[in-house]
Each structure stands twice: as structure tokens, then as C-alpha cells.
Amino acid sequence: MRSHRTANQGKAANPMPRRFGCAILLLAAVCGNDPARAADTAPALIPLTVEFSLDGKQYQAQPPTVPHAGKFWVRASWKGFQRPDDARQPSLALLIGTADFASADNGRQRRQGAPAYIQRPEVPYVARTEESVVFAVDLGPRKEGVLGRINKWDSAQGKFVDAPLPAIEALPGGVHLFTVQVYYRAVDGGETMGLGKELFAVTVENAPNEPETVIYVAPDGDDANPGTAEKPLATLRKALADAKPGTRVTLKAGTYREGDIAMTRGGDVGKPLVIEGEKAGQVFLKGSQVVTGWKLHAEGVWKIENWSVNSQQLFADGLPLQQIGVQNRWHRQKLWADHVCLPPVGKGLEDLQPGSFYYDATGKTLYCMLADKGDPNGRLMEASVKDCVLHGQGASHVTLRNLSFLHNNMTGNENRNGGLVAVGKSNWTIENCEFSYADFAGLGMTGENHIVRRCRIFNNGAVGVDINGSDAAHNWRRYQRPTQNILLEELVVTGNNYRKFYDQWHAGGMKCVPCNRGVTVRRCSVTDNYGAGIWFDGGLGDIVIEDNLVADNQTGIFYEIASPAEGDPFGALIRNNRVVNHPKQGIYISASSQAIVVNNTCFQNRWDIVLHGMPRQEFGGCKLTGNRVRDNIVCGKVADIILFMGQDASDNIVDGNFYITNDSKAAPRFGVASVKTYEDRVYTDLGKLFVAEKLEAHGLSGDPQWVAPAEYDFRLKSGSPAAGKGWQPKGDGSDVPARRPAK
Template sequence: MKTSIVSICLLLSASSLFAKEYHVSPTGNDAANGDMATPFRTINRAAQLALPGDTVTVHQGTYREWINPLNGGESDARRILYRAAEGEKVEIKGSELVTGWKREKKNKQVWKLVLPNGFFGNYNPFNDRLYGDWLWSDKIHHTADVYLNDVSLYEAFSLDKVYQPDTLKTIRDPQGCTNVWYAEVDAEHTTIYANFGTADPNKEVTEVSVRPTCFYPTREGLNYLTIRGFHFSQAATQWAAPTAEQVGMVATHWCKGWIIEDNVIKNSRSNGITLGKERSSGHNLECNDKRLDGTLHYIEVIFNVLRKGWDKANVGSHIVRNNIISDCEQTGICGSMGGAFSEIYGNHIYNILAKQQFGGAEMAGIKLHGAIDTYIHHNRIHNSGNFGIWMDWMAQGARISSNLLYDNLAEDVFFEVDHGPYIVDNNIMLSSKSFAENTDGGALLHNIITGGIKPMDDQRYTPYHLNHSTQVKGFRTITEGDHRFYNNIFVGGTNKDMKYGMIAFDKSQWPIYAADNIFCNGAKPMTDKEQGWTEDAVNPNLRLEEVGEEVYLVSDVSLSELAGFKGKKIDAAQLGITKLSGLPFENQDGTPFVSDKDYFGVSRAANPVVGPFESLSGTTRIKVWPLEMK
């Protein structure tokens, strides 16, 4: 036994001894050795050599390339680490600088640039249509973008609209914007016309996107990569439907165990991070095969990926944490089935679908299909042109916890055609619309919910699964209900078209279980039900103050007054078994669920305070971002 232990230790020591660190610098040379003294010039050169246990350290500068790794790691202990050097800013861009703009005589704010098609290599986003299942627009959009000082212009759909642009009022530009571009592509040249307003593009930083991604392995199954500390931007990413290969600016490829952390991800045409599926199981089937409708196509895709090894041993289990993701026009984070068993936390996601030039059924701060046992917590998501968090199909075992959601145009949280169990707890939901669902078997616990609530029926057959597994147990339409609501704070509003509080569930087909909720300012319990305390005269007027990177929750009512409302500690025994799937409410590791921590990680008392905060002072102002965990 002693000999075996010594042998193992020697092997591990030898393994770490032979691990290499490659260095990359803008002053380097890809023909060099890649050590500190003679670094490589491109990250992709190092990515062709890195093996399990190796580190690729990238030094300050701008790298305009697509990183396409050759190898993955072996295990969590034998990763390949890609990192920005400590304290150094490393930008990885899907764009190229362009100069030589010529001013047009017809309109002095319009400039023209003619580029040879060879400038784009084998991919020209100005000739690539934005395309895919459930993309909605009556115009032809392209994957390209033009950037002036790191701000993308709007795409125009005729040359006339460059000379005489409409004033576009959007989430990103509420006062209006007339900076637009239009392109014409022939056999040899790409001609770009752009209205830069009063700016001279030759005197500013002007860039055009040329690459479909910044970090994406074309090979499947490259597991256990870590990507840390980079600034990714300006990729011409394609629309990523759940029935398609999903390639974002940073994208896994049907693999397991990536860690994507501490990055800044900005200005993607469609998606920031994708944890999605591969192409062979289906690629935009709704658009390309009218034999079946979209629901049946996706059901076929589910069985295709199961045959390709969709299970916890092979796919998912990613960690996405502490990233800043903004200005992506489809999602900040998305993934179809490849995000199962993952953990997504500490991310700041904002300005998604902010330009609002096209729409679709796949747009949100976070949009996941098949988020089985996925844990999404302690994220800040705001200013989305659609949903904040959208859990679509197969979110069995998912937990949405302690997120700060506000100023989203659609609901902060939407669960679509999911069969439980799933848990939504400790969230602060402050948009005008808070929660939508056409599901069964959910539990909402200790949330603040100030917006409208919208339950829906749905007659699509969707799968439910064996416990903590991707394996399909059965298919069923949604019988709306079988939900649990405990210890929430509901605040009413003024929109007469919305329902505030539990009254939204009056017509649920299956029972709703609720107790110890507070209903303020006109929010109501279900009709003729006692589901907590009704405080119609109390209007806390909850709102946020943003001070730099800090966010404070402000109330007209002393928050300490809420401490007088005590509920019961919630655990798996009280939540019971879901009616359809027949499963208990458990943590991702299979242990029984207990609601024992609040929004800040403070331990809950035996009779906890209603709402997300267990410990409240007499103040009317409480810091809710960045989180200071207890």
C-alpha cells in the first residue's frame, strides 16, 4: 500500500513537472519557443500546442483572431488554462481596424469605404445573412457590424436610409440615434456606407467585424478548459436557435467542464457566451424542413443528442462566473442542452437586445434549453429588450436564486413548458413584469416580486426526465399549476392589464400551495384564499439607486418593518412531490432541498423573515450589488 501511494505521488509530481506555460505577446513570433523570453505572437498558436495541465498566459495588447484550440484537458485537476497576465488588459477581437474612409458629397456625415473581399478571408459577414429558427424580422439582417469607438452602429436596409436616416430610439439610445451603415457586396469588393454623424472615422477608432467567433473549438469534446480575465468583443456571431449549432463570441462545443470567469464580453452581433449543442443533431430545422412543426423538430433533436451522449458524464457541468456581458443582440448567455448541470453566477448582464432591430423567440439575458440541474444565482441582469432569465423546455431540477433583475422589457423570469421540480428563491424582481410560466411543479420562495405575474396554458408535449438525469421519463402537455409559493413579498402596481400577486393563479388547473406571503399595495392572494398577510395600505415603493458599480435597494418603508413578518422554514418535506414527474425538491447533488440561506448567504432562523433578507436594519436603503456574502 505504501509503495502504491508513493508511486501515485511520484506520477502526480512528474505530471505537474512536465506541465508547460506558453506566453503570448503582441511583440512575439509564432516561430518562437513560446516561453517568457521568446513568446508567440498569436494565442491560437499556443492553442495548437497546449496539452492537459498546460497554461497559456497572454500579455497586454489587442489580438484580432479566432482561437480554435486543438486539445482539451483531462479532468478538473488537469485543465488547460487560458489566462490574461495578472494586471494586464488583453483584448481579443472579432474585428479589424479600417481606415481610408471617403466623405460622400451628397451628405457630409456619410462616408464610403471599399474593401477587397480578400480582406475578409473565407468569411464575409457583410454577405452573411442573420438566419435561423425563430428569428423574426421582415428585413434581411447581416451578421456584420461597424464600430465607432467601440459602439456599434445600426444596420440600415437601403442606401437612402444612410443619407436620410431615421432617428432610432432604443434601450441603448433612448434619446435617438442616426449612426447607421449599409453594405453592398459584389464579386470582388465590399462597399460600406456609414453615417458617423459629426465624427471623422479616419480620426477615430473605426472597426468592422470579420470573424464569426473569438474562442470556439471546431472539434467537439474538448473538455476542461478555463478562460480567465480577457476582454472579448466585436464578433459577427450568427443567430443561435436551440435547433442549431450555437456559436457565440465565447462558445463551448458539446463538451464538459469549462470554466469561463472574470471576462468582459461585449458587442456580439448575437450571443456573448454559448453553452450549446453541435450541428449534426440538427441545424435550423424549422427553417429548412417544413415537413414538421418546430415542436416536433425539437423533440427529434432531443433524441438525436441523447444518441450522441447527452448525459452528465459527457456534456455540461460548466461554470460561468463573474463576467461582465453587455451589448449582445440575442443573449448574454445561451445554450441548448449543453448547459445542463452547470453553475452560472456572479455575472453582470445588461443591454441585451438593446438596439432592438430584430426579434425572436430566443432572446434574453440568459436563455437555456435543457437546463437540467442548472444553478443560476447571484447575477445582476437588467436592460434586456426581452426576458431577464428564460428557462425553456426541460428545466427540471433548475434553481434560480438570489438574482437582481430590473428594467427588463419582458418578465424578469420566464419558465416555458417545463415540468418540475424547479425552484425560484431569494430573487429581487423589480421590472414591470416579474414572472411568467406555462409549467407545472415550481416553487417560488422568499422572493420580492413587484411586477405582473402571468400563468399560461400550453398544449405542446414536452419531456420530463428521470431524477438528475437527461434520460426521458415521459412526455406530457402542461397542466398549469402544482406550484408552491411561500414567504414571498408581492407588491402591486398600476397597470390594469396585469395581475399582481397570487390572484393570477385563480384559474390554475392543478392546486396551488401558498402560505406566509405579504401582499402590499394592491397585490392580492388567490380569491377566497388566505395565503399570508394583505397590507393594501402599505406601498414600499421599492426602487434601485445605481452609484457607480454599486446598486442599492431603496424603500419608502423602513425595511426593519418587514422583519415582523415571519414565515416557516421551507424544506423538501414541506414542498412534497411534484404531481407529474413524481419527484422531490432536491439540490443538484441529490440532497434534500432546505431554504436555509438568504440573498446574502445569511443563515435563516427557524421562523425566517419573509422575503429575501433575513437580517434587516432600520434603514430604508440596502446594498444589493456587488454582493458581500456573509
């Protein structure tokens, strides 16, 4: 029988290296000679560091800004990795762009259903002894006739041959998405044994002296003006009507109350339509109207007559009042077990209480009672009146920057699709923006090739970020869609679902449903949302959730009724996150397949890691298969790990995790279920767990010796017995800061 050691008996077998670099993950089938792992043929995660350079000499962790028609280098390196004996000697590495570029040596093709342009590295096949690979990426023009590996069939020779690639101009200025992929194939050249990938964005400068059209807008402007800095327009709507691809619309400081702006055109490749605030934090676009002229109705109750909008939100000096009564379809629509989408508070005017409002649709009268029962005429009162602030419709190649979006009224019109901003068809970049106090979703997204980074998304009515991977042509249902290539990074997502929609329906920090494929969420702080922090539901694969702080939501990270499409390297890769203090599951893999849960630190969740959600009948019957849970640190309040092993569950591997035991937690707790309950069989001894269930052959228990867990600082002290387990800080400034929990 294999021994199961506690922390004072030595370190874990085959610990993962401490440093993961820029998060490209190579996947290789690694079984070795360990009989306990022999049945596990799933890919193992291999750490890789990825760096970028503008001269091929000095490298940095973050992708650079590249001069127009310039070059940059990508270096992927690893240490101590040994390929499995049954893998081919060489490894194949590719750099894939969504737009053609000069050094692409393989013409446009379809990969995972999306157009791709491919470059091999300077050394395309990496020998077993090598520990790095370099791509020299040329973004300049390409002449006609350059040979490329486009696999053109030559009937005379009876084989595929190289052929001329088309001439192209330099990659235009703007933000461009690239992906690194690395393959390992079997010795016979057939089966792909592993695949790693990383999505990243590179900013390319505009061509020198390229003319730029700038349209200025100001709250005190005039739409009859020419739109110059000295004579700005008054409305964003007029500016967008005048804008062409490549135009930059600059909004001067102030508040804009247009709303329901529908974009009829966007930008073009290399010529994005840019909408920016002149200064961050000083430009506010609102879908609300200032309400004045309140009349006293009764003691503490004030009213506005002839109010024709069923406003779902009313704000007093920026803070929302509680809505009273059944005021939209979500107050009436029932879910399972008689849960209501949005449980109403009170019924009518008689239920007004301090800090609330009520709309009488029959009498077209808006009532309010402030928290201090004071006169609202002395306050800034704002009522939501517009469905959205900005709707992208079919527009592509749009950049939003330095803008704050607030207030909308979508649920008042029986709708919930979209958000304060509804992102358009493709290639949107959203940077340094804020989305707050939407009546439902802060940011709504469809389409592909979008980047959202360095934004704050907070205090929205139901959910912060809403991503729908389907479309009207498929009735907004799940289908085998192409990859989306959506990147969400360095976001602060907090305080969402302030209206208290049912937290297990469509609520929390991020809700991505249905049909999402190829979405990356990394280096985000997702905290204090009433619902799941990060939730992918009814989707496909190639979902990456890494390097995030997910804390104090209802559930932490949720991957539900999902499975990878053909060509996806995995269902979801949930890696190197801190998942802390949730009253429900920390990480929940529900009725899904091929999720990889590795090197996460889970602390003080009710159940730290759960693989269950069975049985489920959606999509013809869901399975819980091929999931991997490895090298995590767990310390759950009720249980550390729960695994369903009943009908339609198979090939789920749990091994090498570190279970915290100390003065307040005497033993691990692992629950095995075969029905809907969580604990048909309970194990508090890892050795007995292995003998009975063939799980945790390399599991450990003990004190991980964290720096300051009460302050969410989960760095391991020197000499920790959990080295290589759990969250691995990079220490290069990219880690999401730890924070002291609110008292």
C-alpha cells in the same frame, strides 16, 4: 372562516426564518394540523446554513481552496425544523462528487443520468433532535481494498454487501463540483417525501513541485519564438496547437484579432488547459478588423470599396453604429403574429442617418455616417468579420481567466448558435472574464459540469448568456438528458440585446433553451436587458434561481413550457430574488410544472407573479400543475399575482404572501383566469379570495417597512410586519448590492 389579517393585526402564520445561510434547501412535506394546508402535500422549503472548513473547527460561508491531497469539512445546520409525523425518524444525507475521491464510500453510479461518487456524513442518519450534519471530505489517495457501500449482490447470502473500492490517486488540482443532497422518506421506507440539494465548486491546489508548462503570447511576439516570457508567440492559435493538458497559456496585455479559433484539444482531469490574461481588463480578443482608408461618397457618407464581408456590426471608437437594411435571415424570418426576429431599420443607402452603416452586398461596398457626420479616418473603426472568437468544439477541462472577448459576425453567415466564445463539451471554468458587443450571444454554452463566475456580460447583440441543453444527436431538441451541473454565479449581466431582436423570441440577459436540467443561477446582477432577465424555456427540472437582483429588463424571471424529469427534486426553485420594475411579468411560470416560488421581493412590475401561459400545445400539450407560490412580498403596478385555473391547470398553491398596501395602493389585486386573459375574476380582499378560491389562507397585506425601496434597498426595518417574507439578506458580504435606478 379563516381570518385574513392586515399588517397591524399581527405577524404571518408560520413565517419563514429570516436567515437562509448558504442556500441549501431541504424539502419536506409539511402539512401540520392546519386544514387550509391539508390539501397541499408538496414539499415545503426548510432553511439550512452550509459552511466550510479546512480544519473541522473554523467554518466560513464560502467553499475553500483545498491543499493537494488535503481534507475539508462541510457542515449543514438548521434550527427549529421539525420533521412531519409521517416521515422516517432518521434523515439520509449525501455528498456527491463528479469525480472519485478518497472518502467516497459508494462507487461510481448513475444519478439523474450522470456519473456520481457518493459519501455519507460522519453521522449518516440524523436523529430528530439533531440540528446539523458534517461531512469530512478526504481528497487524498485511496488504497486498494477499502470497503465501500457499492451494493454488490452476494448470491450466497442473498443480500447486498459491501465490496472493495478501487485504488485512486489524490484528487488532482483544479475546480471540482460537489452536490449535497438530503432525503426524507415515509415511515414505511418507501416514498421519498422531500429532497434538498446544493451545488458548489471547490478549488484544489496542484501537487507540490508539479511541473507546469507555460506558453506566453504577446501582440508583438513571433510564432517562430519558443513562447517564453522573453520571447513570446504572436498568436493564441499557435499556442493552442503547442499546448498539452496542464499547459497554461498566458496572454500579455494588448489586442488580439485572430478569431474563429477552433480548439482541437483541451485538458484532462486535474490538468486543465488554462488560457489566461496576464492582467484582468488588459487583454482583448476580438473578432473584428480595423477598417482604414475611408473615401468620401456624399455629404457625411463615407465608404470602403471591395469589402467582401457582410459585416453585422461597425464600431466607431468602441460604440456600435445602427445597421441599415435587410442584411441577414433574422431580418426576414417571421415568428408568430407576423413578428420578425430582428426588425430591420430602413432599406438601403438612402436611409443612412447619423450614427449608422449600410453594406451593399452586390457592390461589395461598406458605407457609414458617423453621428457627427465627421471623417471616420480620424476614428478607430472596427467591423465584425469572424463568426466567433473562440470555439471549444469537443474540448473539455478548459479554464478561461482574465480575458475580454468582443465582436463577432455569426449572424452574417445566417447562424446564431454559439457566441463570442462557444463553450466545449465539459468541465469548463470561466472566471473574471468579460463578454461584450457580440452580434448575437456573448457566451454560448452546451455540455455539462461548467462553472462561470465573477464575469461581466454586457451590451451583446441579442442575449448575454445562451445555454442549449440539447445536442446534434437529438437534433438540438428536447429529450430526457442527464443533469448538466452548470453553475453561474456572481455575474453582472446588463445592457444585452442592443440590436433590438424581438424581445419575446431569443433575447435578454440569459436565454436557456431547450432541454436544460441541473443549472444554478445565483448571486447575479441581471439588469437593463431588452428581453427577459433570466429565461429557461422548453426544459426540464432541477433549475435553481436564487439570491439574484433582477431589475429593469422587459420580463424578470421566466420559466416556460418546462417540467422536471424523473429524479428532479422540482421544476424550478426561484428563491430569495429581488425582481423589480419590469414592464411585463416579474416572475412568470408559463405552462410549466412544479416550480417553487418562495421568499422573493417583487416590486413595481406590471404583474409581479404570474402562473399562466395556457393553453400550450408544445411537447404534446403542456400543463400548469404542482406549482407553489409562498412567502413572497408583492407590489405590482397592475396586479400582484395572476393564477390560471382553467383546463390543464391543477394543484397550484398560492399562500402566505405579503401584499403591499399603503397610501398609493389601497388594496391587493389578485387575478384568476380560466382562459387566455389575465383577469376573469379579480379579488381585492384576501378573505374573499380564500372563500371563493381556497387561496391565500395565510396571506397578509400592509406596509413592509423597507429601508429604501426607491433605491432598490429592500431590507426590512426592525419590527416589520413582513418579517420572514420576501428577500432575506444574508449580510455576510455575498448579497448583490442594491443600486439606485438610472434616471
